[in-house]
Amino acid sequence: MYNTYPLHNRPQNTPKDAFSEGVQHTQQPIVTGTSILALKYKDGIMLAADNLASYGSLARFKDVSRLRQIGEYTVIGASGDMSDFQYITRELDSVIVDEEVTKQDGYQLGPKEIHEYLANVMYGKRSKMDPLWNSILVGGFRDGERFLAFVDLLGVTYTSPTLATGYGAYIAQPLLRKAVEGKEDTLTEAEAHKILEDCMRVLYYRDARSINKYQIATINASGPSISDPIKLETSWGFAEGIRGYGAQTA
Amino acid sequence: MPGMAHPQQHQFNPYSENGGTILAIAGADFTVIAGDTRQSEGYSIQTRYAPKVFRLTDRAVLAVNGFAADGNMFVKKVKQRLEWYRHAHAKDMPLRAIARLIQTMLYAQRFFPYYVYNILGGIEDDGTGAVYSFDPVGSYEREACRAAGAAQSLVQPFLDNQIYFKNQTAAPGQTHPCHLPLPDVLSIVIDSFTSATERHIEVGDGLEMYIVLAKGRTLHGMEGLRGAQELSTQTDGERVFVVRRELKKD
Amino acid sequence: MQYNGGSIVAMVGKDCVAIASDLRLGSQALTVATNFEKIFPVQDRLYLGLTGLASDVATLRERFRFLTNAYTMKESRAITPSAFAHLVSSTLYERRFGPYFIEPVIAGLEFHPAPEGEGKGTWRPYIAGADLIGCLNFAKDFIVAGTAADKLFGVAEGLWEPDMEAEDLFETISQTLMNAVDRDAYSGWGAVVHVITKDKVVTRTLKSRMD
Numbered sequence: 017m018y019n020t021y022p023l024h025n026r027p028q029n030t031p032k033d034a035f036s037e038g039v040q041h042t043q044q045p046i047v048t049g050t051s052i053l054a055l056k057y058k059d060g061i062m063l064a065a066d067n068l069a070s071y072g073s074l075a076r077f078k079d080v081s082r083l084r085q086i087g088e089y090t091v092i093g094a095s096g097d098m099s100d101f102q103y104i105t106r107e108l109d110s111v112i113v114d115e116e117v118t119k120q121d122g123y124q125l126g127p128k129e130i131h132e133y134l135a136n137v138m139y140g141k142r143s144k145m146d147p148l149w150n151s152i153l154v155g156g157f158r159d160g161e162r163f164l165a166f167v168d169l170l171g172v173t174y175t176s177p178t179l180a181t182g183y184g185a186y187i188a189q190p191l192l193r194k195a196v197e198g199k200e201d202t203l204t205e206a207e208a209h210k211i212l213e214d215c216m217r218v219l220y221y222r223d224a225r226s227i228n229k230y231q232i233a234t235i236n237a238s239g240p241s242i243s244d245p246i247k248l249e250t251s252w253g254f255a256e257g258i259r260g261y262g263a264q265t266a
Numbered sequence: 267m268p269g270m271a272h273p274q275q276h277q278f279n280p281y282s283e284n285g286g287t288i289l290a291i292a293g294a295d296f297t298v299i300a301g302d303t304r305q306s307e308g309y310s311i312q313t314r315y316a317p318k319v320f321r322l323t324d325r326a327v328l329a330v331n332g333f334a335a336d337g338n339m340f341v342k343k344v345k346q347r348l349e350w351y352r353h354a355h356a357k358d359m360p361l362r363a364i365a366r367l368i369q370t371m372l373y374a375q376r377f378f379p380y381y382v383y384n385i386l387g388g389i390e391d392d393g394t395g396a397v398y399s400f401d402p403v404g405s406y407e408r409e410a411c412r413a414a415g416a417a418q419s420l421v422q423p424f425l426d427n428q429i430y431f432k433n434q435t436a437a438p439g440q441t442h443p444c445h446l447p448l449p450d451v452l453s454i455v456i457d458s459f460t461s462a463t464e465r466h467i468e469v470g471d472g473l474e475m476y477i478v479l480a481k482g483r484t485l486h487g488m489e490g491l492r493g494a495q496e497l498s499t500q501t502d503g504e505r506v507f508v509v510r511r512e513l514k515k516d
Numbered sequence: 517m518q519y520n521g522g523s524i525v526a527m528v529g530k531d532c533v534a535i536a537s538d539l540r541l542g543s544q545a546l547t548v549a550t551n552f553e554k555i556f557p558v559q560d561r562l563y564l565g566l567t568g569l570a571s572d573v574a575t576l577r578e579r580f581r582f583l584t585n586a587y588t589m590k591e592s593r594a595i596t597p598s599a600f601a602h603l604v605s606s607t608l609y610e611r612r613f614g615p616y617f618i619e620p621v622i623a624g625l626e627f628h629p630a631p632e633g634e635g636k637g638t639w640r641p642y643i644a645g646a647d648l649i650g651c652l653n654f655a656k657d658f659i660v661a662g663t664a665a666d667k668l669f670g671v672a673e674g675l676w677e678p679d680m681e682a683e684d685l686f687e688t689i690s691q692t693l694m695n696a697v698d699r700d701a702y703s704g705w706g707a708v709v710h711v712i713t714k715d716k717v718v719t720r721t722l723k724s725r726m727d
Binding site: 147170171172175176189 | 278284316
């Protein structure tokens with residue numbers, strides 16, 4: 017009668033795991049991916065990520081895909097620890113399958129739901145002081161609506177017409193904002209592609225943990241598609257003219 | 267011994283600080299609750315639009331500032347508890363009860379706190395405008411006005427002067443009004459945020475002002491207000507409006 | 517910079533400037549005096565405010581008194597506010613790697629001679645501030661310093677407007693200072709305000725909260 021707290025949600029006083037004190041948590045990333053970039057354009061969302069997984073400063077794995085399709089409407093891209101990312105994709109895939117076989121209602125999780133779920137997983141892990149060491153972008157398109165959002169190891173979330181993680185937040189995000197802000201509804205797929213390519217090139221010039229091979233994910237009305245690896249065309253002629261810092265000081 | 271690596275313990279920090287400022291002022295039969303929409307970490311702007319002010323019921327609005335992940339999770343849980351209350355009692359929780367609920371929810375996390383400053387604004391059962399402010403572990407009091415967040419130190423003394431008439435003497439034979447009319451309050455709120463934007467780097471981009479009107483109160487004072495959007499579920503009880511304004515983006 | 521407490525603000529008006537400070541002298545959280553003035557006259561229309569470590573305030577007050585006297589004797593003329601600001605800056609920068617723990621605020625009227633045959637000239641408002649190693653800040657509106665600097669910024673940004681007459685400027689700077697220091701544990705316990713106009717300087721001691 018006066019109950020304001022559903023029974024199944026009551027706090028339980030069941031004993032804790034007797035060995036929980038002895039559990040050690042992973043507290044640093046090992047094999048890492050660098051920046052993820054993403055933007056909104058006229059017909060959907062586009063994400064970009066290079067194909068490198070580093071081991072410290074060593075370029076350890078050079079053909080890793082850091083963009084993954086989840087369900088029929090969503091692509092996620094991850095920077096940070098790659099094993100944690102693989103765990104996340106495996107978890108999400110199983111959630112998609114679970115939903116499909118248990119509910120049998122023909123409904124698939126969309127980008128909003130996947131982002132919310134992911135944010136809760138990330139926040140839950142950080143609250144256990146056992147974080148999943150990633151910054152993740154979730155891009156999607158469903159029912160004529162574009163979706164682009166961020167979530168990181170702390171469970172911090174946000175959305176924006178352009179997003180970038182890692183070094184991309186410092187180097188690419190200003191370029192993306194300049195190219196996209198106010199033009200989200202007019203940018204064509206080709207223009208969006210060009211913007212991301214230019215940003216990936218700048219990142220390759222300046223981010224020591226990047227590589228000149230990247231993929232682009234496009235999500236629009238016809239669903240997600242992730243490109244084959246693309247080689248970056250670079251020219252280092254300008255480097256001759258750089259003076260005043262680094263090894264060359266005169 | 268130089269060069270000898272000390273064994274170092276890298277500790278995961280489950281908190282971060284996402285900037286921004288919130289503010290609420292109570293009138294005789296209305297309350298204004300406002301917040302800027304910038305979300306930042308360090309010197310990076312994560313997004314120019316991340317709401318910090320949320321409608322809870324037709325007579326209660328909650329502003330949340332501090333660690334964004336905790337803030338969003340806290341608002342989610344408060345909304346959940348209010349929904350359960352609605353299902354059990356077939357009515358909305360009274361404002362002072364929401365205030366006490368927030369206190370217990372915050373104190374429940376006393377030893378792993380929500381790193382969040384809360385300001386609750388709305389209409390009390392007796393029809394008066396009310397503001398409740400909280401610290402991260404649940405200390406709270408009812409006030410006429412309160413600022414919190416990154417620019418609290420800039421805004422609160424200005425409010426002391428303009429709302430409480432601190433350090434001002436009324437003309438001979440006259441007294442200060444104990445409640446200001448709505449247009450005056452809105453001007454003070456806008457001035458507070460433009461000032462904070464001018465002098466604090468973490469404040470800016472956009473301003474969201476929620477206006478809660480007591481039951482039966484006319485829209486008097488909102489005539490000249492550009493772009494007010496009504497959020498209330500009915501027009502014969504308390505009414506909630508939101509007004510958005512641009513702030514400088516530098 | 518928090519040891520003794522104290523705050524200063526200076527503002528520009530129409531043909532006038534004002535500079536104001538609190539009167540507290542503390543030893544951490546303990547208040548030891550409520551008559552500690554932090555603003556000193558340099559010339560007829562030029563005042564210097566010093567916040568920060570009280571011993572350095574006293575030292576630098578004497579140092580700048582000596583330096584302006586030396587300047588006046590050597591140059592046979594009064595020092596201008598802008599020249600004085602640079603004197604303050606270079607004096608502080610001399611101690612770049614072992615600084616005086618103070619933040620100075622300068623407020624005065626600077627004489628601008630008229631072109632030949634067009635009368636005498638005008639006195640224009642001049643304010644400046646600096647950090648503890650002498651990085652000058654020439655603001656067009658107001659300068660704040662001390663333990664309540666952030667609060668002073670907030671209130672001043674809300675109350676100040678351009679081209680105020682002396683009376684309005686006095687009210688604005690007084691309200692700014694009092695409401696800011698009332699939210700600062702290290703400042704307050706009374707205040708003094710100097711309003712400088714071409715013909716006179718009006719100094720008022722304000723009654724304010726004593727807690």
